[in-house]
Amino acid sequence: MHSDRITIPTVSINIQPITGSKLPYPENLGFGKVFSDRMFTQSWTADAGWHDAVIGQYGNLSLPPSTAVFHYAQEIFEGTKAYRRPDGDINLFRPWENAERFNRSAARMSMQKVDPESHVEAIVKLVELDHAWVPSGEGQSLYIRPTMISTEPALGVHASSSYLHYIIAGPVGAYFASGFKPVSVFISDEYVRAVRGGTGEAKCGGNYAASLIVGEEVARLGYQQVLWLDGIERKYVEEVGAMNIAFVYGKHIITPQLTGTILRGITRKSVLELAPSLGYTIAEERISIDQVLADLASGKITEAFGMGTAAVIAPVGRFGYKGQDYLVNGNEVGPVSNHLYQALTDIQYGRAPDPFGWTLKIVAGR
Ligand SMILES: Cc1ncc(COP(=O)(O)O)c(C=O)c1O
Secondary structure, three states: OOOOOOOOOOOOOEEOOOOOOOOOOOOOOOOOOOOOOEEEEEEEEOOOEEEEEEEEEOOOOOOOOOEOHHHHOOEEEOOEEEEEOOOOOEEEEOHHHHHHHHHHHHHHOOOOOOOHHHHHHHHHHHHHHOHHHOOOOOOOEEEEEEEEEEOOEOOOOOOOOEEEEEEEEEEEOOOOOOOOOOEEEEEOOOOOOOOOOOOOOOOEHHHHHOOHHHHHHHHHOOOOEEEEEOOOOOOEEEEEOOEEEEEEEOOEEEEEOOOOOOOOOHHHHHHHHHHHHHOOEEEEEOOEHHHHHHHHHHOOOOEEEEEEOOOEEEEEEEEEEOOEEEEOHHHOOOHHHHHHHHHHHHHHOOOOOOOOOOEEEEOOOO
């Protein structure tokens, strides 16, 4: 059960003093707009390897306009959260999984891997130092954004000879600020997110840049999210926006199998591991959109939901495809989505025991 837990060694992070604090943070947090006082940075060069690990004041980066990342997008990132527990301590949720995925992304983008243990330790130290930035309001958390960028100041198209690894964090509001509500999803048969052999499995900025045009179109048509189909036949279901997707057939849950184009979501993995203990069966399968639409029309699909760090579980209330709408569970949150949301967030926030060993508790500020 604890196989993904790693021992955290002491690496030398130079903790620098900061001048002043931006606390208190604003009441209206939103997402990704407010950042804590500190950030972690370290650099990589062939000669020195990873070096100069520092936690210091959050501030601007200064890079020449020729820096490789601005031209060829050799960049990766991660997203994980710190949750305020009822006892005042703080939980990280499966940070080891994020570290592993960060290194998978690094490998795909020809970037340097980080030492996963030091990466997790950097997150722990940052959260310890900026513990006062972990909010305690309903559904709030501290969003943590590890990032790596190529920093070679040169325009040749090749892997960079230097990298910057940094971690920033900021308090975020509840995803469902106005209550746990179903989202509407437009099924795109024009644009695709990823193709086999491409970068769909990596968490690299380019994937998101290419998706922005669809986000705008979806909003114009009156939907909130996009459902991505496979890049070749546009027939098989892949992901929903920046979340993995699942369909519920009574007590049975089906999610698309990982084929190399789908991001290996940590929430998805957690649902796969958690659902059987809550009385559901779960399967990873190739799912065709025709089957989904037929099962929505016949009522065989009782619920559908997205899975991701931001929303945890996002129930889908309506799918739109080729000008027709398909309602799911009468556009209401269903019992399975609700059950999984409660069970997962209870573990994340430390409101319930964690039999899986997923959380890493940080005792800070006492
Ligand atoms: C494209 C995409 N799919 C799925 C996910 C869900 O992954 P996770 O559960 O690890 O947040 C994310 C968010 O990280 C994402 O950006």
